Amino acid sequence: MSLSSFSVLETEIFRYIDAHQSDFIENLKEWVAVESDSVQPELRKEVIRMMSLAAARLAALGATVNSVSLGSQQLLNGQHLPLPPVVLGELGKDPQNLTICFYGHVDVQPAKKEDGWKTDPYTLTEINGNLYGRGATDNKGPVLAWINAVETFRAFKIAMPVNFKFVIEGMEEAGSLGLEKLLEEEKQGFLSDVDYIVISDNLWLSKKKPALIYGTRGNACFSVEVEGGDKDLHSGTFGGIIHEPLTDLIALLDSLVDPTGHIQIPGIYDAVAALTDEDKKLYESIEYDIEEHKNNSGVKKLLFSTKEEILLHLWHYPSLSIHGIEGAFHEPGIKTVIPAKVIGKFSIRQVPNMDLSDVKQQVVDHLENVFAKRNSPNKLKVSMPLGAKPWVADVNDPLYKAAKRAIRTVFGEDPDFIRDGSTIPIARIFQTITQKRVIMFPIGAADDGEHSQNEKISRHNYIEGTKVFAAFFLEISKLRGQLHETSNPRTNN
Amino acid sequence: MSLSSFSVLETEIFRYIDAHQSDFIENLKEWVAVESDSVQPELRKEVIRMMSLAAARLAALGATVNSVSLGSQQLLNGQHLPLPPVVLGELGKDPQNLTICFYGHVDVQPAKKEDGWKTDPYTLTEINGNLYGRGATDNKGPVLAWINAVETFRAFKIAMPVNFKFVIEGMEEAGSLGLEKLLEEEKQGFLSDVDYIVISDNLWLSKKKPALIYGTRGNACFSVEVEGGDKDLHSGTFGGIIHEPLTDLIALLDSLVDPTGHIQIPGIYDAVAALTDEDKKLYESIEYDIEEHKNNSGVKKLLFSTKEEILLHLWHYPSLSIHGIEGAFHEPGIKTVIPAKVIGKFSIRQVPNMDLSDVKQQVVDHLENVFAKRNSPNKLKVSMPLGAKPWVADVNDPLYKAAKRAIRTVFGEDPDFIRDGSTIPIARIFQTITQKRVIMFPIGAADDGEHSQNEKISRHNYIEGTKVFAAFFLEISKLRGQLHETSNPRTNN
Structure with a gap:
């Protein structure tokens, strides 16, 4: 594919995504309607139901789907509770293509209307361009954005630019019980031919400016x-x-x-870890509006007053x-x-x-x-x-550069390279087990309120997020041959 | 009535009470079955239903009953919740008799099976001579014991030894909202001809030895x-x-x-207040088993090791x-x-x-x-x-001496004169408003677990408590003429 046809395809794809917004939002509405709260034992059956919906959605893409049972967990009171299965999906096996493994979760934090929600947390409701609902941004929206992007390529009936693998779990909000063991077991199996791992389970640092994440706290x-x-x-x-x-x-x-x-x-x-000069440079260059972050938090005064102090206390x-x-x-x-x-x-x-x-x-x-x-x-x-455990990656990896280009294409600006104060253990787990590059590629905005009342994803972020993933697939397809030229990923366990 | 006929009547009455144990327990079972929790707003309707049952029970005694509405309370969230009515009952108007006003409450503390109850808290269950259920001792059991005693006199179809008044409320566990105002209003009305006030809403200090209470903490x-x-x-x-x-x-x-x-x-x-010599004497004479109290508490070690230290820290x-x-x-x-x-x-x-x-x-x-x-x-x-506010009374009052004699008759020993570390604001309120003597006359034992899981009253205490109230009526009838010879009650507001 020539560069110009590449660009034409991209334009066509973006047009298709814009035209199918309502369908994509309808899909999210259907997922948000499931109270797949993995924290409260009495809702476990809803998590399990959610896993079936996710498996069915991947199967509809044409993926080979395997729902792997993880057995049960024992609660503090001695009760045994079944764990939801992990859904492993596989779409495309072209040896010419790189293989990206997407990880996401479809369980959610507890939410009740009376906690202070303005809308029913399980009825996706659009107000002023925002889609409110538990799981809208953490993590059902981003999982569907990725699926929407894959679906869009399928709609064009062209060869896929990459091979896809999916790992969708239902216990992330409750510590991803059993997942690490499964991934360890699949190291030589399902995961053996994966080149990159993509996780989209965080937020940007800003309401408007995109970001890529290279570290998380434990x-x-x-x-x-x-x-x-x-x-x-x-x-x-x-x-x-x-x-x-x-x-x-x-x-x-x-x-x-x-x-x-x-x-x-x-x-x-x-x-x-001591603060290095490279760290300091990254911190200094970040476009970060303390006032905006403070306003997102809803509090009147933060503990620190400079950008560097705030970011160091969130990340370092x-x-x-x-x-x-x-x-x-x-x-x-x-x-x-x-x-x-x-x-x-x-x-x-x-x-x-x-x-x-x-x-x-x-x-x-x-x-x-x-x-x-x-x-x-x-x-x-x-x-x-x-x-x-905490996790940190190398921002100079081609994977990060590909994501950066996709973001520039869709959002018209370079992303910030940031870390996240919150914990996505799965990044470190994937990196340790596969020894492959992991990227955290968020599409949610800083004010999405994950884990909070009135969680949302904006229609803009959900739809442009779908586009950025599609553009990313094309960027990754251009990395063929470059894969083995880079250094080993940084690990810190 | 001569002393010997008095004694014969007493014996007959005790025999009747023993013979009707099952009926009395059935009455308690019916009351415990009502989840009249005044703390949780959503159960307010059950408290109101409980007030109707109490009113009906007094009416069945032949009492004139008036359920006085107290309006509503405003919750912190702004919601208005109806207050349960106060039931005022009156039985007998013989000018030759003294008039005793009995105060009790039929609301209860919250209780759920999963809090750690061995039996359903709202199904009165007898195990090894104990009657388990929420409200069994606090305060449904003692209220019914008093009613049982009155009912027994009625069964003998003889002239009542005293005139009875009843004040039964349903908000005691939630601060007796509205009651003080009502009593203030009834100072010249319902309360105007009352000679003594009896409250039976506490516990003995021991599992076995009866007690009379002359003070409570605020x-x-x-x-x-x-x-x-x-x-x-x-x-x-x-x-x-x-x-x-x-x-x-x-x-x-x-x-x-x-x-x-x-x-x-x-x-x-x-x-x-400074500790007086009279106080010290009262504390020293009390039969009090620290080990027993510690065992009742379920804890392994108390903060103090001597009887005096413990009692001072509970009462003084x-x-x-x-x-x-x-x-x-x-x-x-x-x-x-x-x-x-x-x-x-x-x-x-x-x-x-x-x-x-x-x-x-x-x-x-x-x-x-x-x-x-x-x-x-x-x-x-x-x-x-x-x-x-806290409350304290004069232990040398004839009212206390009459109660002491009734206890000796039924239980065969003198009571301890004790205070209570817990709060029955109503004692101080009655005393302040009526300027009449108030006695706290408990029939529950130290291990009854009021406010706790597995609250109970023993069958023994419930039935002997009924007898001691009957004997007390006869003792009070002997006080006619002595009423105005005593000093004013101690007050401390």
Whole structure:
């Protein structure tokens, strides 16, 4: 294909995508309607139903589809819950083509109308050019944008520019249980002929300017259980004479982070990578509007006032957030009870080169130390139910350059090379297992509100995102022959 | 009636009560079956239904019954919720008789099977002589024991030894909203000819030994709201760069009480009454088994090791308990969100002579002071949605002596004169409004688990409690003429 015919094809493809917006939005509406919340056990059946829809959609593309069972998970209460299958899809086997493996997830975070949604979270609703619904941006919208792009090439009945593989899972919001093991098993099988891995499960740094992501923080989630007696007690009958478990827990949680966001756990910053000159240059060049990010957050004042400080604290340094307490009174109104057993939940977003098992040990040592000073007869139990490592990639890889060109074609400007403060463990997992290049290629905007109330993707981002993926396929097709000329990917495990 | 015929009647009455145990338990079963939880708004209709059952039961006794509407309450979210009516009942108007007004409540604390109940909380279930069910001891059982005792006298078709009045409410567990105003209005009406007020809404100090109660602690319930932005945020995307509201709240809650139970709010102990010699004597004489109380609590170690220290910290000193947090993640599992608005709940049990408005000011000043030091841009709002004053009575009053004799007759031993660490605001309210003697006359045992999982009253206590109330009516009838010889009741407002 000559450069001019390439360009003609691209134009035709973009026109087709524009003409089929309604169909693509209808597809997203159908997926958002499924409450595929992988966090709450009682909704697991909806996640499983969602996986069937995803498998059917890939099959409709002409892909060979295999829904691989992952068995079950055991909950803290001992109950066994079936894991949703992982959908593996394969479309095209041309040995002349490069093979891109797309990873996405179709499970979502919990959402209820009463959490503060303006629209029903499971009815995709367009308001002022935004498509509101749980999963619209995280991650159903981007998964469908990729599928829409593939579908568009099929509609033209031309040879595919690349071979496609798909890994679609339903447990991302609950720690991708079982997935790493499956990928490990498929290293010599399904994954053996993959050249590149593409993940589109993050957001741009801006509402308007596209970005490519080359690093993510890890996430170590902790449970701190303090148990007193065997039953809740009346605060009048026992208040003042017992060591209250919740008072202990509050003190433990209060020992974790100071008002400036600095983590108080001894040793926690020891392994944080030094800031290199190359890092600094990347940070300096990023177009980043602090006011915009602050407005997206909804808060009135951030902890830092310069671009570099903000980005360093999101990408380069760890952070600690307290999420809540299980077992205490949490409803509106008053209940004057001393709860018998309470479980604090917090998480640490770690960065290269923090080691998960070191972090766990530091947390346990610190909390046990604080607790010991209280002379409390209550029982303390610290656990790390979820631990995901950070990830970082090489921005000079041809894969990143191809994505950059596709973005320039569709959006008319170069992307920022950014990192993400949040955790997509799958990037590091794919890179470690396949030793192939991984790119994080977001199409959602900074104000999409993933995990939050009123999550959305804009119609613009969804449709232009479909185009940018299509353009990316063509750019990748131009990389044939260049594949083995580059250096090994950076790894940091 | 001569002393010997009095004794014969008593014996006959006790025999009747023993013979009708099954009927009395059936009555309790019917009442426990109603989920009359006054705390959770969606159950308000069940409380209202419960009030109808109580009114019908009094009418069946032959009482004149008046269900007085109290209008509605406004919730924090602005919603208006109807208040259950107060049932006023009147039985007997013999000018030769003294008039006892019995106060009780038929609403209950929240309870769900999954909180850790061994039986369904709304199906009264007898196991090893204990009757398990929400409200069994707090307060449906004691209310019915009193009604059973009146019913027994009616069954004998003899002249009643006293005139009865009943005040039955359905909002006790939610702060008795509207009741004080009603009682104030009825001061010259329904309450004008009352001689004594009896409340049976507490527990003995022991599992076996009866007690009479002459004081209760007050309860000041606080809400501490910390609000950041207008929506929950992803802890990866914003962790490390914002002042997290929950981190602020945890620090505020951690500033309230030290590991020994000592409240850290400046000035809070200033108004606590000095310990008198009479107080000390009462404390010393009490038969109190620390081990038993510790076992009832289910905890392994108490904050203090001597009887006097324990009782002083339950009755004579204030205590502070943290109850939980609204707005944060509280479910099992993991949700890595930074909540936008969180509300901490805690309460202070106050003692004579702490002043509610002083306590409120001290709490607000302290929290604002701690918060100011954090330099947080979040918004702090401290409120006291409920404030109930402490109460204390004169143990040398003939009313207390009559109750003591009834207890000796039925249980074969003298009661302990005790106070209660918990709050029954109604005692102080009745005393202040009517300027008549108030007695707290419990029939539940220390291990009844009011407000807790597996609340119960023993069959023994329920039936002997019915007898002791019947014997008390006869003792009161002997007080005719003595009424105006005693000193004024002690008040402390």
